[in-house]
Amino acid sequence: DAGVTQSPTHLIKTRGQQVTLRCSPISGHKSVSWYQQVLGQGPQFIFQYYEKEERGRGNFPDRFSARQFPNYSSELNVNALLLGDSALYLCASSLGQGSTEAFFGQGTRLTVV
């Protein structure tokens, strides 16, 4: 079985632009979470989705949004990019149903110039 896949792996955007990051969870996993990891820091929780509904949101501005599709894949959108949005964006999938194990993708490295 394939693991968690994220695309693209690297991305360079200009300030003020919009970006969409994609995540495909492990087959059978219904929960997807997004994390932002700024260089030299630990990941920070952005969103969690389960069965296509938002189940949790971290302390991020409204410029950040996400959705989950019927096949459980997910997109993270960031509008009006700022230099401070430059980071590694990690997607994690889990079964849900009380599962404690999260499986991470390799992330998307976003650079805002």
Place this chain on the structure above:
Amino acid sequence: AQTVTQSQPEMSVQEAETVTLSCTYDTSESNYYLFWYKQPPSRQMILVIRQEAYKQQNATENRFSVNFQKAAKSFSLKISDSQLGDTAMYFCAFMNFPQEYGNKLVFGAGTILRVKS
């Protein structure tokens, strides 16, 4: 809100020796989970070991073991017989007792571990 603190930004150890990474956390919950994740240069976050707070016995996974002190809210990771492949960033993480849909992880700032030959 839960917080996780890793006070060692960097550590180094000689190959085959033992190293301990420190982690403290703050929570008012009684049921929760603690984790150590490894992030090598490939960026993929890999689960190293998991501890359930209601279990007094310390978790072990081959060369990796934890010292879980619930009253002190301390959760350290011991790596025995260190190998070059253990070189990575190590994150301590906290999770509340999971809900039906899973739950979020709260991470510390990480400790860079370098294993030297």
